Amino acid sequence: MSTTSLVVTVLAAVMSGFSAGSVFAGAPWVVEPMADYGVPRSWWTWLGAAKAAGAAGLLAGLFVPVVGVLAGVGLILYFTGAVVTILRARRYAHVPFPMLYAAPVVAALALA
Secondary structure (H helix, E strand, O other), X not given: OOHHHHHHHHHHHHHHHHHHHHHHHOOHHHHHHHHHHOOOHHHHHHHHHHXXXXXXXXXXXXXXXXXXXXXXXXXXXXXXXXXXXXXXXXXXXXXXXXXXXXXXXHHHHHHO
């Protein structure tokens, strides 16, 4: 594994973990838009758990590559779903935010 791949994978895991922690903490900049998009509050914990599991999976993938690939694919699907949700809510200016979190995951998968 190259140094670049290691750094990008850890960055992707940290960003996904931060995003999950923001949901768990109820950070207004995360949960208020989710409410505006129509995401039921009962889903928030599960969505945060999915991001946290993806972050942990990326880190585990440093030792078991197939786990990292599966976690990366799961996170890409998650952030794709976030983009679709934002588009359905017609909040077009918010589309770059999940893409910002997805970008290092895509890069980590490309480098894997």
